[in-house]
Amino acid sequence: MKPERAPLRPGATLGVLGGGQLGRMFVQAAQTLGYTCLVLDPDASSPAGWVAHHHLACDYLDPQGLSELAARADAVTTEFENVPAAALQTLAASRTVAPAAAAVAICQDRAAEKAHFQRAGVPCAPHALITDAASLAGVADTLLPGILKTARMGYDGKGQARVTTRAELATAWARLGQVPCVLEQLLPLQAELSVIVARGADGQLVHFVPQRNLHRDGILAVTWAPAWGVSEALLDEAQQRARTLAAAMDYVGVLCVEFFVADGQLLANEMAPRPHNSGHHTIDACDVSQFELQVRALAGLPLSPPRQHSPAVMLNLLGELWQDGEPDWAGVLALPGVHLHLYGKTEPRAGRKMGHLTVTAATAADAEATARLAAQRLGLAPW
DSSP states (O other): OOOOOOOOOTTOEEEEEOOSHHHHHHHHHHHHTTOEEEEEOSOTTOHHHHHSSEEEOSOTTOHHHHHHHHHHOSEEEESSTTSOHHHHHHHHTTSEESSOHHHHHHHHBHHHHHHHHHHTTOOBOOEEEEOSHHHHHTOOGGGOSEEEEESBSOOTTTTEEEEOSHHHHHHHHHHTTTOOEEEEEOOOEEEEEEEEEEEOTTSOEEEOOOEEEEEETTEEEEEEESOOSSOHHHHHHHHHHHHHHHHHTTOOEEEEEEEEEETTEEEEEEEESSOOGGGTTHHHHBSSOHHHHHHHHHHTOOOOOOOBOSOEEEEEEEGGGGTTSSOOHHHHHTSTTEEEEEOOOSOOOTTOEEEEEEEEOSSHHHHHHHHHHHHHHHTOOOO
16 A cells, blocks of 8 residues: 555645546536636537636647646546546646556557556457558458457547458558557457446545446447346456456556456456546446546545445437437436436537436336336437
8 A cells, every 4th residue: 555645625626637528527526525626628618618617728738738737736637538648747747647647548549458458367358459561461360250449549439340351351441541450359248347446546446336338339328237137256357357457557546447248258348547438327326426536536535435325227318319409308307216417518419428317216127117218208219
């Protein structure tokens, strides 16, 4: 265990690189605990910028903006993994930064991420790194069919292509710009899980119960918490694997680890160095949310083990819902246990995350039934 640092007192300023919905919910949690928040994001109308005390509208690598952030914030975190690690490194020279640039850099690069899984002894899908014509030609036949993913800057299904033959692989790599990619063997998935952990600078580590997730077109659609249909042994293993991966990076902050269950085996898929879409239910279903734990880890406060007091189902609300006008929120909010969270984004676009809906109930069956009814009233695809 590392020596404890003095916690930041309420009234201190917490900085956030990134102004999306994750930053917005972090700011709201920080304000509840009495902190002042400063957001740096190039979008003058960013969701987090609207609710923060202060907003620096500049590029993440803008020297003047980073200098001002360092001067005004007592500690800084990141809202999403594609914030340049170099910006975090610059800020760390004079301020507490969590997570550290080195950990974020691992999560930004699928090749580095796979290497981290292997070093930590956590199994992942069979894969190969493709960086040039020679590595493309050397791909093992056993990896096809597979999914080709850009090593960097891919999320929510972007920068990915499913390939069956070598010809398709070559075409897909060319279409992706021949940038470094990871080819993963296509697996017969039985379930997708995620585990959210929080780790302090002193090494204290807590976690939420595993969630089960359903993705559509690479974007999370539904989360069930607790997870269902997976053995307790695999759920316990997922918790332990996530803790191992966080500790192996000396991680500080909130980390989400996504897993596949294939042929009865648990395989790490990817990590997110921040709160995660699949953990949004923790705001309404747990006594401490993932965002409050992010605040606590950054401020050096104790990390109390979170307890889930209600089963929950979370539905993502994408821009398509607005294609025929404003959705029928009144009809949905008439249902018991429904919690609506809209992110303040002014332009709904297909695939854009505009908000989420969490349904809590006394039993998982009741939460599921209400969630299905809510989805029907909103016109969401059934599952």
